[in-house]
Amino acid sequence: MKAAACHILVKSKVQAEKIKSELDRGANFQQLAKKYSICPSAKKGGDLGEFKRGDMVKAFDNVVFKKEVLKVHGPIKTQFGFHLIKTLYRN
Numbered sequence: 007m008k009a010a011a012c013h014i015l016v017k018s019k020v021q022a023e024k025i026k027s028e029l030d031r032g033a034n035f036q037q038l039a040k041k042y043s044i045c046p047s048a049k050k051g052g053d054l055g056e057f058k059r060g061d062m063v064k065a066f067d068n069v070v071f072k073k074e075v076l077k078v079h080g081p082i083k084t085q086f087g088f089h090l091i092k093t094l095y096r097n
Contacts, residue, residue: 007059009070010094012052014038015045015087022081022088029078035092044087052092071096 012035016022025038036051047054054062059071069079069091081088 007071007096008056009096010056011054011070012092013054014043014052014090016042017087019081019088022090026080026090
């Protein structure tokens, strides 16, 4: 199974929750990713492209391959920080 997702990665849960509330009020995901994310994918609006199950850390994979598509999930904690994850598609 493959999927594509975008994410916003930040250092603190508090910051992730603030960004999530902006998204819940209709803010643009890609713009917030460019502004806040500490991942190199930030310059692409958080786009991680397509990947297979197992390519990402387990907590990230669990969201992408099990949770609702096109909805922002998180904050999800990994060893990298706190993610807000939006799965674009799964096949």
